[in-house]
Amino acid sequence: MIPAASRDAVLYAEAEDGELIGYRVTAPRDGDGAEGAPGSPPVLLVHGFASDAATTWERTGWVRALTDAGRTVITLDLRGHGASDKPIAAASYTPEVFGADLLAVLDTAGVDRADAIGYSMGTRILSAAALLAPERLRRVVIGGAGPNELFASWDLDEVRGLLLRGESTGHPLVDQVLKPALSAGGDAEALLGVVEGFAGAPLEFPRGIRSLFVVGEDDPVPAGAGGLAEAWGSELVAIPRRDHVSTLTARAFKDAAIAFLASP
Known part of the structure; x- marks a missing residue:
C-alpha cells in the first residue's frame, strides 16, 4: 500500500x-486514498536516455491520462538523469544495475507488483527488471x-x-540525441x-508477462519491432506520421496503453 503522504512528493529509493x-507517486484525484481501479496495480513509467520523468511523462500528459483512468502512477528519474544520483563509471x-533500481523503487514504494510502460531505452531497463524478478x-x-x-x-x-x-x-x-541533452x-x-555501460542491452521478457508494442511509423529506432511482436504473440500498434519524439505525445499511444493495461 502506498502511503498517502508520499503522493506527488519527490521521494528517494536507495x-x-x-x-x-x-x-x-501520483494517485487518481477522485477518491481520497484510492489506489486506482479495483484490482489494478500501480503503473510504473520508465523514461529513455537523456530525459527524465517530467519531460517524458508529465509534460506529455501521460500521468494525467493514467490517473484520469483511475491508475496510481509511479515515475522515476533513472540514475544519471534528473533528480537521481549520477555516477560516472560505466559499471x-x-x-542489471538499472533493472535493480526499478525493483528498489517498487520496494521503497511498497508495491509488490506493477504494470509498466517504458519508452526507448526504458523498455530495455524494464526487460532487465523482469529478468531479475518476473513476478x-x-x-x-x-x-x-x-x-x-x-x-x-x-x-x-x-x-x-x-x-x-x-x-x-x-x-x-547521435548528434540529435546528445546535443539537446547537453x-x-x-x-x-x-x-x-550510460552509453558505455548499457550498449548492447537485450530486449526480452519472461513468459507470462504480456506485452504491447507501440511505434511511430516514421521512427527508425524501433525497426524490426513487428517481427518481435509476432514472435512473442504481442499486439503491435503503429501510429501514423509520428517519429521517435512525437510518438510520445500521441493520444493514440495513451489510449492503446491504457486499454491494454485495463483488459482482462
Missing part, C-alpha cells in the same frame, strides 16, 4: 550500490523500441568527443557512462 533514485549503468511485473507496454539496441552502433570515441569536448560526430541521429544541462560524464 539502490543496491547506495545511489539514490528519485521517484514520484554503474549496466542493464514483479504483470504487463508491459514497449514504446519506441525494437530488436536493435541503439548505443551498440555508436562509435564511443565520437560519443566521448561530443559529450566531453563538444565535437560533432558526423552522425545526425543544452538541457545533462551531466556529460554520466551520460557517457
Whole structure:
C-alpha cells in the first residue's frame, strides 16, 4: 500500500550500490486514498536516455491520462538523469544495475507488483527488471523500441568527443540525441557512462508477462519491432506520421496503453 503522504512528493529509493533514485507517486484525484481501479496495480513509467520523468511523462500528459483512468502512477528519474544520483563509471549503468533500481523503487514504494510502460531505452531497463524478478511485473507496454539496441552502433570515441569536448560526430541521429541533452544541462560524464555501460542491452521478457508494442511509423529506432511482436504473440500498434519524439505525445499511444493495461 502506498502511503498517502508520499503522493506527488519527490521521494528517494536507495539502490543496491547506495545511489539514490528519485521517484514520484501520483494517485487518481477522485477518491481520497484510492489506489486506482479495483484490482489494478500501480503503473510504473520508465523514461529513455537523456530525459527524465517530467519531460517524458508529465509534460506529455501521460500521468494525467493514467490517473484520469483511475491508475496510481509511479515515475522515476533513472540514475544519471534528473533528480537521481549520477555516477560516472560505466559499471554503474549496466542493464542489471538499472533493472535493480526499478525493483528498489517498487520496494521503497511498497508495491509488490506493477504494470509498466517504458519508452526507448526504458523498455530495455524494464526487460532487465523482469529478468531479475518476473513476478514483479504483470504487463508491459514497449514504446519506441525494437530488436536493435541503439548505443551498440555508436562509435564511443565520437560519443566521448561530443559529450566531453563538444565535437560533432558526423552522425545526425547521435548528434540529435546528445546535443539537446547537453543544452538541457545533462551531466556529460554520466551520460557517457550510460552509453558505455548499457550498449548492447537485450530486449526480452519472461513468459507470462504480456506485452504491447507501440511505434511511430516514421521512427527508425524501433525497426524490426513487428517481427518481435509476432514472435512473442504481442499486439503491435503503429501510429501514423509520428517519429521517435512525437510518438510520445500521441493520444493514440495513451489510449492503446491504457486499454491494454485495463483488459482482462
